[in-house]
Amino acid sequence: MRLGPHGARAPARTPQRTSCRCGGLVMVERILVVGPKDCLAMVDDLAPKGFEIVKALHNSPEQKAALPGAHYFVGFIQQYVTPQLYKEAPHLRLVQMLSAGYDRADLEAAGKSGVPLCANGGANSVAVSEHAILLMLSVSRRLITQHSNVVAGRWHGNAPPTVHEVRNKVLGIVGLGTIGKKVAKLAQAFGMIVHYYDIKRLKEEEEDALGVRFRLLPEILRHSDVLSLHVPLNDSTRHMIGKEELAVMKKSAIIVNTSRGPVIDEKAMTAALSSGNLFGAGLDVFDEEPTPPDNPLLKLDNVILTAHLAGPTFESNITRLRNGFDNVQRVARGEPALWVVPELAG
Incomplete structure (x- = not known):
């Protein structure tokens, strides 16, 4: 050889x-x-x-x-x-x-x-589904903020950050394919209520077996405490989460994206995160990869960012x-x- x-x-x-x-x-x-x-x-x-x-x-x-x-x-x-x-x-x-x-x-x-x-x-479905849960928990508990306070010697800081549990929260999954199904199972282990939207709707007995319920996309957006995206990038999904969709979400909501960056209008999401109209976001993907150093997302303290590494374990x-x-x-x-x-x- x-x-x-x-x-x-x-x-x-x-x-x-x-x-x-x-x-x-x-x-x-x-x-x-x-x-x-x-x-x-x-x-x-x-x-x-x-x-x-x-x-x-x-x-x-x-x-x-x-x-x-x-x-x-x-x-x-x-x-x-x-x-x-x-x-x-x-x-x-x-x-x-x-x-x-x-x-x-x-x-x-x-x-x-x-x-x-x-x-x-x-x-890569196991890896990505685990990473999605990791991002949900990390954002909910302000993990980076807590870590930064400890290593800087501030302990609790000037005031402990407001953090949340995920138990009994509604997880809205958009795209219930192989990865989405695994996310649903993992989320249920934490006591989350799982709703989903997909163009290929499950049969009722399949929903019962998985413990999920179908909702229309507008319902998912309005009622989810955590929104997790698991769709391919194509003409129908590009910017499917834009300014109008973000505007109807709860101010306490978290967005998790481990699919493709352009599924979300990144500028509109950054504006929502900056203005307090979203609690936070966990992102493994971006509009441009690698994301440029002047991306405003990098300056926010309510995001957890990873470098498109959810899958390659x-x-x-x-x-x-x-x-x-x-x-x-x-x-x-x-x-x-x-x-x-x-x-x-x-």
Whole structure:
């Protein structure tokens, strides 16, 4: 095995193997895995046998050299899904994203190619749901303010901040997919009352089993003590929470966003937070990422901010690769790919 810079495997000459079944030579199919170092370090323990495995860092020479001969493109790769990808990699049989979101992928190009474009099968759902609960609790208890007071030697400060419990509070979940359902279960462990809005409404028996109740979006906005967003970013969800929607929310309400930044009108939310029309917000995503240093959100003391890191835990990265390699093997066996993005699913 030859390694390129930073420990990424350099693309080698495509090996051949003898097929006992036909007596001829067949090309070994190549899996190109692209991602950060911590993800690539897990590949060798999970990669299936019988394939050529090429590991490469983002936009590295190894990635560019290996792409033309790749049959399976795996990784945090939605940004590469463009018409150019399919020109440069004519042998592709599967584009397997390790991310849940795909708002940066060119779906038109993917559809025209006929190559399945697949998400991660909910691999990060545990991580993101836990992070959403973390943000709810941290904002409710003014965790950063309390921490800052202690380390600065102020102990309680001039006056202890007003903090809240989440028990018996109404959690409004917008988007009850895999992540939203897990958030609902975790919130119920804290005694929260869970309402949800989704364009795909559950059957009554499904609501009973999960312990949730459907509400229209205006009802969710008016009555929620905590609003948690779990929707994909598309034309229908961009700025779905804007100035008008924020205006009808309780002044004591908390917003949690672990989906995509532009789902909320960030300027309108910042204004509401600054004027006391919202209690606080816990945000893992922003309009622009990385968020610029002059973003007014960074100066507020009623927000908890994380750097779009809700999903990539050590455990979720293993699950992402496990799901991805399972899908590769399915396609290699001639079976339909799992987790094709909904817009392209047949």
